[in-house]
Amino acid sequence: MSEPVDSTEVKSPSYDLSKFQLKRILTNNSVRKSISLLGTFPDLGTDDAIVVFEKNAYRESDVATASSEESPKKPSYFTADLKVDTEFINNIYGSFQVVPTRDLCSVKSTVIYPATEKHIEKYSVSQKYLIRETPDLYQRITLPYLTSSQFSLEWVYNILEHKQETERIVYEDKDPKTGFILLPDLKWDGRNVETLYLLGIVHKRDIKSLRDLNGSHLDLLRNVRQASKDAISKLYGINPNQLRMYFHYQPSFYHLHVHINPVRNDAPGIWCEKSHMLDTVINNLELMPDYYQRATLPFVLYEGNKLLDLYEQELPIRALTKASDDKELPDTDSLGVAPPEGFSDEEPEDRQCKRIKLGSPEPKEAESAVQACA
Ligand code: M7G
Numbered sequence: 001m002s003e004p005v006d007s008t009e010v011k012s013p014s015y016d017l018s019k020f021q022l023k024r025i026l027t028n029n030s031v032r033k034s035i036s037l038l039g040t041f042p043d044l045g046t047d048d049a050i051v052v053f054e055k056n057a058y059r060e061s062d063v064a065t066a067s068s069e070e071s072p073k074k075p076s077y078f079t080a081d082l083k084v085d086t087e088f089i090n091n092i093y094g095s096f097q098v099v100p101t102r103d104l105c106s107v108k109s110t111v112i113y114p115a116t117e118k119h120i121e122k123y124s125v126s127q128k129y130l131i132r133e134t135p136d137l138y139q140r141i142t143l144p145y146l147t148s149s150q151f152s153l154e155w156v157y158n159i160l161e162h163k164q165e166t167e168r169i170v171y172e173d174k175d176p177k178t179g180f181i182l183l184p185d186l187k188w189d190g191r192n193v194e195t196l197y198l199l200g201i202v203h204k205r206d207i208k209s210l211r212d213l214n215g216s217h218l219d220l221l222r223n224v225r226q227a228s229k230d231a232i233s234k235l236y237g238i239n240p241n242q243l244r245m246y247f248h249y250q251p252s253f254y255h256l257h258v259h260i261n262p263v264r265n266d267a268p269g270i271w272c273e274k275s276h277m278l279d280t281v282i283n284n285l286e287l288m289p290d291y292y293q294r295a296t297l298p299f300v301l302y303e304g305n306k307l308l309d310l311y312e313q314e315l316p317i318r319a320l321t322k323a324s325d326d327k328e329l330p331d332t333d334s335l336g337v338a339p340p341e342g343f344s345d346e347e348p349e350d351r352q353c354k355r356i357k358l359g360s361p362e363p364k365e366a367e368s369a370v371q372a373c374a
Pocket of ligand 1: 184185259
């Protein structure tokens with residue numbers, strides 16, 4: 001076990017959310033019911049701020065109803081405090097807008113201030129591209145880039161040194177080699193176990209990501225897996241076999257951490273192109289201790305990310321998309337094939353128009369494609 005660390009509290013900035021001035025909307029995700037906004041806090045200066053609002057998921061206890069004349073436990077939707085506006089009732093169907101009590105209306109809000117260009121890029125909707133990163137590409141392109149340009153790890157070190165979020169720590173093993181801190185992720189509202197989202201942040205500071213893992217880290221990874229399961233089962237009553245534990249590649253923050261949430265909840269960022277299950281990682285290292293130094297790892301890059309430009313200099317990433325966008329769809333007439341049903345009565349311009357729409361989705365469609373993945 002390591003010695004207790006200096007736990008001098010770090011002074012946090014304070015801002016009045018109600019004074020936020022909107023510059024533009026970065027994303028509006030109607031599936032996740034979240035919106036990311038770029039703006040400023042004029043009282044504090046001209047630095048950019050990002051505010052994210054996300055409606056909370058329903059807690060099952062909040063829909064409890066009274067069994068007899070006794071009133072249901074608060075907060076509950078079904079109390080006399082519920083304000084109901086009837087939109088219409090048609091036969092057996094009714095449509096209403098209801099406003100529950102204050103306790104049930106809260107919106108989870110995240111503020112990043114001051115926000116850097118990298119934060120703005122991360123919270124904006126943009127085109128995404130898959131990169132197949134060989135060990136050589138990692139060494140030549142990704143590693144130098146992430147060494148020179150990455151998000152600050154200050155918040156991670158504040159947690160590890162007990163300077164911030166100390167009261168939120170769920171479990172800690174202080175061993176410098178195999179220890180870690182388990183605590184709620186920024187994304188979790190902390191109220192609803194259905195949407196539980198914890199982070200396991202390792203104490204070791206020299207593991208940037210999955211790429212650095214090797215056989216010597218197996219004890220650490222096994223410890224994170226077992227101790228987290230035990231702690232979560234004890235504290236939240238979740239069966240360990242119902243937990244999803246995974247790494248992101250590429251992560252946003254290059255200090256090894258495991259994401260943990262219940263499998264029954266589609267947490268943000270569980271896409272297959274970004275997530276690597278802890279179980280699989282352990283197994284790969286058991287089979288081949290240098291697996292992650294030899295593997296080609298796919299990952300996603302967003303338009304606007306400088307790393308994408310660096311990869312583009314080596315590989316034609318956007319160029320390929322451009323070519324296929326520009327390419328005329330084969331004309332079914334010239335192929336001697338009957339046009340598909342639904343196109344047959346249209347003028348050629350109408351058809352062309354539909355093809356263009358399919359090739360470059362409207363913002364709404366593009367957004368829903370992002371949402372489907374998120
Ligand atoms: P990642 O895989 O590096 O990045 O995960 P991404 O998932 O954001 O792409 C970092 C995780 O740390 C995310 O799930 C964040 O929500 C979480 N996180 C980020 N910050 C700045 C904080 C923080 O200050 N406190 C806590 N508890 N979690 C954070």
